[in-house]
Amino acid sequence: MTIKEVREKIQKRLKKSGIEDFEYEAWALLEWKLGIGRAEYFMDPDRVIPDEAWEDLNAVLREREQRVPLQYLMGSCEFMGYSFDVDERVLIPRQDTECLVELAVEKIREREEEHTCRVLDLCTGSGCIGISVKLLCPEAEVTLADVSEGALDVAKKNAWNLGASVRLVQGDLFENVQGTYDYILSNPPYIPSQVIEELMPEVRDYEPRLALDGTGDGLYFYRRITEEAVYYLNSGGCLLFEIGQEQGDDLLSIMKEQGFEETEIRKDLAGLDRIAMGRWPGKKEP
Template identity: 35%
Template sequence: MASIQATLQASQEQLIQAGLVDSPKIDAELLLCHTLDVNRSYLFTWPEKELTAEQTHAFQNDLQLRLAGHPIAHIIGQREFWGLNLRVSNNTLIPRPDTETLIEAVLNLDGIKNKQAECTILDLGTGSGAIALALKSELPHCDITAIDQSQAALEIARENAISNQLDVQFMQSDWFSAIGQKQYHCIVSNPPYIEEDDPHLNQGDVRFEPLSALTSGEDGLDDIRLIINQAWSHLVSQGWLVIEHGYNQAESIAELFKETGFQNRTLCKDLGGNPRVSLGQKP
């Protein structure tokens, strides 16, 4: 049987040969950790430990999925986001580091983090619950509601709330349809914002993610237009709307915010320096 070190080296070479060159070392380590049910420090502590035949078989099955392009998060069934361990499936988007820009933006808002009175937040299109749960972990005093039109996604989100011991209310809704007349101090969303004919939809991890959570019309702005328009009546005075979007959509979204009447408009950049999150405040 091959050792942990030999297994990692061989699998890294296979990943590179398959063109998966972004993070072959980490990919191999995460897959082996999943197989052995250990953390990464175990791999470094016991590099000479040999895998059993059963472990080798299970690892090779997972490696073949990765070599075929399946996302690591789907293979191992989880992804870390904002320090939380979240379950994911092909019914949800895989939480990405750039979305942490949205969390940081909300935490920097006046009247949210240090607000002593009731503070309410609505997360539109919650998916795995990543945004809502990250915010709740930082803002325990806030009453957070997270909605999604997908019942399958909501089941994943509820499981993540339980496993991370965070109290978030989840409900099924097509954007604001089930909200009634309720208003919030802050509305956040990472909505679909990719153009329907974007060639990147046929590349990488997005090939295995729900298309309904990715695309939104010819220019990718159909859902964002609806959210900006309808959010106005669901925000209290001085309430904030915070939206994640594509790197090339900042100017269009700034104009939509302006047309609707949002003030104190702000643009935040992601880890790569790209425009990623836009904020606006209702007077």
């Protein structure tokens, strides 16, 4: 087959499988499995590929038709311009989450305190949030924490691959976290349990339920983290969450009830509520 025929076949099969972004994914598969980018494609679309090359690509295509996420098939995902390894043990990094990193980096760079900035990335998963912060703010001390040992294995590999010196802690939220921090960042599970079955197959059937399920109303982990964060934040420290687009008002109430000040919601590029943040006025003793 020619590469033009291959591309058309991929697009047709992906579209039939219900994959909305079938055109982009066809290009991605061509480049990944055949090493053919768009420029090379248009220079010679009638170039014939070997049968074994098609067989290799077709095997991956069959998995994608079963709605296995493309990022899991490729084993990587781009986030903040960095390539992160991903597999079924971690949530696939989303572009929306970059808003959390960008805001954290902005706040860290505005700091006037002389002591080293300490950052905790809670529910770290692949480590994309904390590692990106470390790469963009090398002077910060960054700790990654997660309940899943498998997720921390992925995060450890990503930190090594990207040259980020971070500390990793395994435990249920703050269970094994030590010391206090200037910034606590978290993208916790926040999807209500009853909504998960309505999600697209890639998410519902393949991404870890542990990283998705926020229990009954989706706010369980926000409540726990906010209640416990006050013992781990320095005076004037900030708590920053990624949130679902309809959770902003609830998060503001939760944070205010715990005594956080300067609470606010930041929107993403689509104009949807995406980040909840608040400042802790004074450290509590356990």
